[in-house]
Every structure is written in structure tokens, then in C-alpha cells.
Amino acid sequence: MAIITMRNSRLGRPLSGTRLSSNDEDYDFNPAEGADIPIVINQSGRGSSVPRSYYDALARAAEANAATNAVKAQAAFDKINLDAFKFRQEQDLAAAALARQQAGAAEQLKYLQSQLGAGIPKEISGNIDLQAKEGEDFIQRQAAELLKQLQARETASRGLTQTGFSNLMNYLARTPPTAFAQAQRAVPTITQSGLGQYMAAQGVSPAAAQEAATLANIQAAGGASNYNQLLNVLAAQEQAAQSSRQREAEMGLATQLATLQNIYGGATSGLEQSRLSALAELRSRIANARLLAQREAAARNQAIQDAIAALLATGLIPAGGTPPVVPPVVPPVTPTMTPDAALAALNQLAPTNPNAPVDMMLRSIPAPDEVARLIALAQQSPQYTGGGSGLGAAMGNTAVMV
Amino acid sequence: MAFDPAIYEAARRSLFNQYAQQAAMNAYNRYLAEVRGQRPILQMEEAAFGRTASGGLGQVPKLTASYGRRGLQGMGVRSGIYKQALENYARQRERGLGYAREDLASSLRGFDLTGTQLQQGLESGLADLERTKARQIAEDAQALLNLR
Numbered sequence: 001m002a003i004i005t006m007r008n009s010r011l012g013r014p015l016s017g018t019r020l021s022s023n024d025e026d027y028d029f030n031p032a033e034g035a036d037i038p039i040v041i042n043q044s045g046r047g048s049s050v051p052r053s054y055y056d057a058l059a060r061a062a063e064a065n066a067a068t069n070a071v072k073a074q075a076a077f078d079k080i081n082l083d084a085f086k087f088r089q090e091q092d093l094a095a096a097a098l099a100r101q102q103a104g105a106a107e108q109l110k111y112l113q114s115q116l117g118a119g120i121p122k123e124i125s126g127n128i129d130l131q132a133k134e135g136e137d138f139i140q141r142q143a144a145e146l147l148k149q150l151q152a153r154e155t156a157s158r159g160l161t162q163t164g165f166s167n168l169m170n171y172l173a174r175t176p177p178t179a180f181a182q183a184q185r186a187v188p189t190i191t192q193s194g195l196g197q198y199m200a201a202q203g204v205s206p207a208a209a210q211e212a213a214t215l216a217n218i219q220a221a222g223g224a225s226n227y228n229q230l231l232n233v234l235a236a237q238e239q240a241a242q243s244s245r246q247r248e249a250e251m252g253l254a255t256q257l258a259t260l261q262n263i264y265g266g267a268t269s270g271l272e273q274s275r276l277s278a279l280a281e282l283r284s285r286i287a288n289a290r291l292l293a294q295r296e297a298a299a300r301n302q303a304i305q306d307a308i309a310a311l312l313a314t315g316l317i318p319a320g321g322t323p324p325v326v327p328p329v330v331p332p333v334t335p336t337m338t339p340d341a342a343l344a345a346l347n348q349l350a351p352t353n354p355n356a357p358v359d360m361m362l363r364s365i366p367a368p369d370e371v372a373r374l375i376a377l378a379q380q381s382p383q384y385t386g387g388g389s390g391l392g393a394a395m396g397n398t399a400v401m402v
Numbered sequence: 403m404a405f406d407p408a409i410y411e412a413a414r415r416s417l418f419n420q421y422a423q424q425a426a427m428n429a430y431n432r433y434l435a436e437v438r439g440q441r442p443i444l445q446m447e448e449a450a451f452g453r454t455a456s457g458g459l460g461q462v463p464k465l466t467a468s469y470g471r472r473g474l475q476g477m478g479v480r481s482g483i484y485k486q487a488l489e490n491y492a493r494q495r496e497r498g499l500g501y502a503r504e505d506l507a508s509s510l511r512g513f514d515l516t517g518t519q520l521q522q523g524l525e526s527g528l529a530d531l532e533r534t535k536a537r538q539i540a541e542d543a544q545a546l547l548n549l550r
Contacts, residue, residue: 150547157543164539171532179522186511189503195450195492202466202475204485209492216500223504227511231518238522245529249536256540263547 055079059373098316105316112308117301120293128293132286139282143275150271154264161260165253169246177242180235186224190217405542410535414528421524425517432513439506446498450491465491 051057058075193199193213196206311317450465465488469475475484 153547153549157547160543160546161540164536164543168532168536172529175525175528177522177525179518179525183518184514186507186514189507191499191503193492193496194447195488195495199488199492202485202488203480204488204492206492208489209496212493212496212500216496216504219500220504220507223508223511227515230515234518234522241526242529245533249533252537252540256544259544260547263544267547 055373101314102316102318105311105314109308109311109317112304112311115300116304116308118297120290120297124293125290128286128289131289132282135282135286136279139275139278143271143278146271147268150264150267154260157260158257161256162253165249165256168249169253172242172246172249177235177238180231180238183231183235185231186227188217188221188224190220405535405538407535410531413531417524417527417531421520424520428513428516428520432510432517435509435513436506439502439509443499443502443506446495446502450495 051060191213193206193209195209199206199209466475469481469484469487473479474481
């Protein structure tokens with residue numbers, strides 16, 4: 001005795017469960033139930049008492065009881081056609097869903113392809129360009145305004161300096177030193193002896209007195225001359241100091257103007273340096289923004305490509321223009337069919353995608369040999385041979401819808 | 403420091419005030435010196451001739467009167483002693499007057515020189531003030547240019 005998992009199916013499905021029941025009303029068919037339950041088969045001979053499936057059980061029962069063959073066969077065919085009908089419905093729904101998915105996928109592909117290689121969005125690119133232009137204009141305006149203010153300050157400073165030193169030079173020219181130059185010069189007092197005339201009247205020579213007066217006059221003249229000479233020297237020094245002041249003012253003006261020019265040049269250079277630095281900073285930021293936008297665009301492009309690849313990988317998009325999958329037209333299974341024709345029709349119900357949900361429904365389709373046996377039994381029944389309105393009429397009226 | 407004209411006006415007034423005070427003091431001292439210098443001159447002149455009732459100098463030196471009382475001088479009398487004494491007196495008198503006048507003149511010239519120096523100091527101070535003002539204006543202008 002061996003333990004075998006039955007997978008006897010031309011459709012590549014596992015064999016149905018082994019649940020058996022003689023009462024059809026209690027039958028609650030579950031195709032998946034018991035699919036993996038190992039079935040113990042007595043391989044000692046054909047007379048094994050364990051049916052392989054529900055249809056096998058029906059066939060055995062029909063064979064065992066000819067009177068009930070017609071009913072059993074009718075039930076079996078009804079079951080087959082009902083399962084096929086359900087399968088057909090599922091397949092139609094699946095086909096419709098597949099068509100919708102394919103249409104959606106085609107639209108999605110179309111959209112993704114339209115977005116592919118779009119590059120930086122125009123709004124972002126335009127915004128970056130606008131920021132670059134406005135930023136540069138702002139920097140240029142600021143620099144121009146600062147330069148204008150600097151020039152105004154330089155003009156004002158130069159004017160103030162010139163005014164200050166001009167006032168000084170005008171003052172020096174307008175007020176020459178006069179203290180020593182115009183100082184009262186000493187005039188020696190020349191005196192005569194007051195006793196000369198009296199001495200002459202007294203018969204005394206005035207020479208001695210006059211001599212003393214002359215000496216005094218000489219002394220007075222010397223003193224006055226010295227004083228005047230001192231005043232002249234001091235006046236010359238005073239004039240020299242005035243000239244020195246004037247030259248100092250002129251030199252101070254020139255030096256101060258040169259200093260202002262130097263400061264102005266330095267400030268102008270610094271301003272220009274600041275302007276260039278600001279422009280460089282702005283351009284660096286703009287370049288970084290463009291680079292970031294390009295990076296994001298590349299990432300988005302890559303994501304779109306990945307999405308297209310994933311979409312193509314689903315198989316919903318026909319490669320090379322392959323038309324969408326169309327379910328095959330399956331002829332109805334009727335008792336008038338030959339077993340081969342019925343099997344052929346049933347085999348066409350096999351899904352193209354083995355992982356499709358409808359595959360679960362296919363598990364309810366009986367095995368080929370069971371179908372053949374059921375057809376054979378049905379063709380032997382009185383209704384089929386024209387004896388009544390039972391199985392044959394029912395079989396004819398309940399053809400599998402395709 | 404920002405330029406403030408009021409500061410320089412105050413400094414100008416201070417210079418003038420200082421000059422006025424010192425010049426006034428110098429003028430007063432000159433007056434005192436002149437008075438002091440004139441006094442010995444006047445004394446020497448008065449010593450020779452005395453004073454008249456009206457306050458002027460007399461016509462006859464007082465020296466003559468003393469010699470006359472001793473009979474060495476008078477109408478028709480001309481002694482050698484008197485002549486010699488008169489010569490000596492006249493020589494010393496002129497020499498003394500010369501010294502006194504020169505001392506007075508020198509003293510007054512010193513005050514005049516001081517007054518002139520005070521005036522020169524005032525002029526120099528005013529010029530320095532103008533220079534400082536111009537320099538301050540230049541520094542303020544430079545600070546204005548250095549504003550950021």
C-alpha cells in the first residue's frame with residue numbers, strides 16, 4: 001500500500017477532495033477542500049471501494065443502479081454545466097477586469113511615457129531664473145545705491161575739507177601778523193643840558209654838562225635801537241610763522257584730500273568686492289538650485305522609468321503590439337457531444353494564467369474519464385433516447401453558456 | 403567729535419578775555435613804572451632849580467644860593483670853587499638824568515614789548531584756533547566718508 005497525492009488532471013489542477021455524500025442536498029461542494037489530503041488507494045485490484053471523486057461516485061452509483069442512472073447523470077451534467085457556467089462568468093469577469101486593467105495600464109503607460117524625459121518643470125526652472133534675475137538686480141541696485149551714497153559722502157567730505165582749509169587760509173591771508181610789525185618803535189629822546197645857558201651866563205663852560213648829556217643821548221639811542229632791532233627780529237619771525245602756517249594749511253589740505261581719495265578708493269574697492277562676492281554667492285545658490293532641480297528631475301525620470309518597467313512587468317501591456325488576451329469561445333457541453341468533443345470543450349476553459357483566481361473554479365471540473373463516463377451514462381438513459389422529458393431535455397436546455 | 407562752532411567761539415572769547423586782562427595789567431604796570439621812573443627825574447630837576455609858586459621849575463639853581471651866602475658867588479664874584487662845583491654838578495646832573503631817562507625808557511620798552519607779545523600771542527592763538535577748527539572739520543569729513 002502506498003500513499004499518493006492525487007493530481008490526476010489534464011488541466012493541471014489538483015484532484016478534488018474525497019468528500020462523498022449520497023445525498024445531493026447535503027452536498028456543499030468546495031473544490032479546494034481536501035485537495036491536499038492523502039488518499040489511500042487499494043491497488044490490489046479494480047474492485048476498489050473508494051471513489052476517486054464525486055463524479056466517480058456518481059458514475060459508480062449510476063452503474064450500480066440503472067434505474068437511477070438518468071437522474072444521476074442529469075445531476076452530474078447539471079453540476080458540470082453549472083460549474084462551467086460559473087467558471088465562464090468568472091472568466092468573463094476576469095476578462096473584463098483584465099481588459100480594464102489593460103486599458104488602465106495602457107493609459108498609465110501613455111501618461112508615464114508623456115512624463116518621461118520632461119526634465120525640470122518649467123515652473124521651477126522659471127522660478128529659478130526669476131530668482132536669479134531678481135537677486136542679481138537687487139545686488140546691482142544695492143551696489144549702485146551704496147556707490148551713490150559713497151560718492152555723495154566723498155563729495156561732501158571733500159567739500160567740507162576744502163571749506164575748512166580755505167577758511168583757514170583766508171583767515172591767515174586776511175589777518176597777517178601785526179603785533180611786532182606794527183609795534184611802536186622806540187624813539188630816543190635827545191636832550192640838551194638844561195644848565196648850559198645858565199652856566200654860560202655864570203662864566204662856566206657848559207662843555208662838561210653837554211658832554212654828559214651827549215653820552216646820555218648816545219645811550220638812549222643805543223637802547224632804542226636795540227629795542228627796535230628786537231622788534232624787527234620778532235616781526236620777521238612772526239612773518240615766518242605766518243608763512244609756515246599758510247604752507248601748513250596748504251599741505252594739510254592736500255594731505256587730507258589725498259587721504260579722502262584713499263579712503264574713497266578703498267571703500268569703492270570694498271564695495272565692488274562685496275558686490276562681486278554677493279553675485280558669486282547668488283550664482284552659486286542658483287547653480288545649486290538648478291542642480292537640485294535637475295537631480296530631482298532625474299530622480300523623477302528614474303522613478304517614471306521604474307514605474308514603466310513595473311507596469312510592463314505586470315504583463316498588462318502587450319509587448320510588441322500583442323493584442324489583449326481574449327477568452328476563447330467554448331462550445332456548450334451537451335449530452336449529444338462525444339466524450340472527446342466535450343473534453344475538448346472543457347479543456348478550452350483552462351485559463352491562460354495559472355495563477356488567476358478562476359483557477360479555483362476549474363478545480364470543480366471533473367476529470368476527463370469521469371466526464372466520458374457521465375456522457376456515456378447519459379446517452380444510455382431513456383430521456384436521452386427520446387423516452388421522456390428528463391435528462392435529455394434538461395441537457396439540451398442547459399447547455400453550457402459560452 | 404563732531405564739529406561744534408560754539409566751542410571755537412568760546413575759545414576765541416577766552417583768548418580775547420585773557421588778552422584783555424593781561425594787556426590791562428601790563429598797561430597798569432606800565433603806568434606805575436612810568437610814574438616811578440618819572441619821579442627821580444623830577445627830583446633831580448627840582449633839586450637844581452626848585453619850584454616856583456606856580457609849580458614850575460625855578461630860574462636859579464639852589465646850588466648858586468648856597469655859594470652866594472658863603473661869598474663864593476654873586477654879583478662880580480666868580481670863584482674857581484664855584485665854577486668847579488657848578489661843572490661837577492652839571493655833569494653829574496646830566497649823567498643822572500640820562501640814566502634815569504634811559505631806565506625809564508627801558509622799563510617802558512619792556513612793558514611795550516610785553517604788550518606786543520600779548521598781542522602776538524592773541525594773534526597766534528586765534529590762528530591756532532582757526533587751524534584747529536580746520537583740522538577738526540577735516541577729521542569730521544574723514545569720519546563722514548568712513549561711515550558705513
